[in-house]
Amino acid sequence: MQTDYPDNKLPYILELTCVSKQYANGILANDRVSFGIRRGDIHAIVGENGAGKSTLMKLIYGLEQPDAGNILFESRQLQFRTPRDAIAAGIGLVPQHLKLVPSFSVARNIVLGREPMRGLLVDDDRAIADVRAVSARFGLEVDPLATVADLSLGEQQKVEILKALYRGARLLLLDEPSAVLTPQEAGALFTALRKLVELGLTVVIITHKLSEVREVSDRYTVLRGGKVVGLGDAKTVSEVELTELIVGKTLTPLQIQRSSRDALDPLVSVSNLSVVRDDGRHVLQNISFDIAPGEILGIAGIEGNGQSFLAEVLCGSRQPSGGHASIGGQVYTGQGVRSARSHRVANIPEDRLHDGVAADMSIAENVMAVDYHKRPFSRFGSLNRASIRNFASQLIHYYGVAAGSADTIIGALSGGNMQKLVFAREVATKPLFLIACQPTRGVDIGASDMLRKYLIELRDQGASILLISAELDEILALSDRIAVLAQGQIVGQFTGGQVSANELGLYMTGAKRQSGADAGLDVNSGVESVEVLA
Structure with a gap:
């Protein structure tokens, strides 16, 4: 060297x-x-x-x-x-x-x-x-x-x-x-x-x-x-x-075993989901897809094509204009964040500073934010500070967060260490359905490898994961199936491991789209494609 x-x-x-x-x-x-x-x-x-x-x-x-x-x-x-x-x-x-x-x-x-x-x-x-x-x-x-x-x-x-x-x-x-x-x-x-x-x-x-x-x-x-x-x-x-x-060491390449989920009933079903903004613009148009238990569905797309609206509806923070999503056959969308959480939906937001943390509060206060009203964090209306601090300290250690203590103000951390804590908090809830938006954005190679490993472990425990990422390498590496979102519509869907980054890029930019594209478990990934642009 x-x-x-x-x-x-x-x-x-x-x-x-x-x-x-x-x-x-x-x-x-x-x-x-x-x-x-x-x-x-x-x-x-x-x-x-x-x-x-x-x-x-x-x-x-x-x-x-x-x-x-x-x-x-x-x-x-x-x-x-x-x-x-x-x-x-x-x-x-x-x-x-x-x-x-x-x-x-x-x-x-x-x-x-x-x-x-x-x-x-x-x-x-x-x-x-x-x-x-x-x-x-x-x-x-x-x-x-x-x-x-x-x-x-x-x-x-x-x-x-x-x-x-x-x-x-x-x-x-x-x-x-x-x-x-x-x-x-x-x-x-x-x-x-x-x-x-x-x-x-x-x-x-x-x-x-x-x-x-x-x-x-x-x-x-x-x-x-x-x-x-x-x-x-x-x-x-x-x-x-x-x-x-x-x-400072050699990393062992992450080994990912993909398996077909076609024979399984979906755990998460999204049906004709639409969002119309206040200005009348349709940002999501009749989005439909399924995710089986133990499956990662990757959403590829240029940012600004409806991904953030999709995540907001699915985590309960935005009302859909039409359609719905269900878990185990029970519709939960349109009823607020608490309802989504009660159905064991977790969310890693794309904007950690705006939607993921309270920057002026401590690590301990941030990691208990989701389940503050439950034991062991709360009992008879009072917070158990010792339990909260102990939980935060465990996450800091387990995820290798560079922080002085659980009392450190989270806004003083680097962006990558902040991301680790948001990721850790959501995975710790043991979700049935995890919406992972840009889960490794701004995270170094070692930490990215670790967080991806934890996503695979969660999948293998039976969770359904919606992976929304601008990192095509991440989508290609982790997804069992891939759907491409462009202008608020699904324009293509593929089986993981059977499509290249350049091919996905053509769908993301609108140069190509599949006729009648959908991402249901019973839909063939080999739908005929059409050239949209020369």
């Missing part, structure tokens, strides 16, 4: 020397971090959740200040106190969760905060012309007049990148840039990034996808426990070597 970069001819655009950051709670997030990023490279930063990647980005972008060490950008000492300073210096950040205004046009989003003015009014014509110019210069085609809410996630990501480029970024920081993209969109994104570096920009990506390190990046840095444990040429390192650097 290389310990330094072999080519010393190219100058560093960013150089970190012995950079350390310790938070008030005692966590040493970065411990004497030293490495350089060469001008004109795509540089990948990888590591486990809590390894210090996000803190490092915050230090570079001015959201935090280091306690020790030096950060040089273009040979000048960084002294950023706010992101505004970083932007002015030529550093742009594209976050994993995009920060766009959905109701605004593309042009208005890109120039927001730096609008060209005509007197006291925004000069919209000039804004549109400026966006067209920056789009043409960098080869990122977007319609400046389009409303952001109407764009795909891949197109929205282009808008975020253009927003940074419009502000003069020479160094782009991207956090999990392909996490929510189809293979086709991800390929287009990385082609665009390669064009950017050819024009003289430098790109840093934080990623958990080891294939991206090797296929997309020029060089890599691995963090573990806040320290640099490996760096080198991305083209010569293997995924096995990267995995060992990231987790």
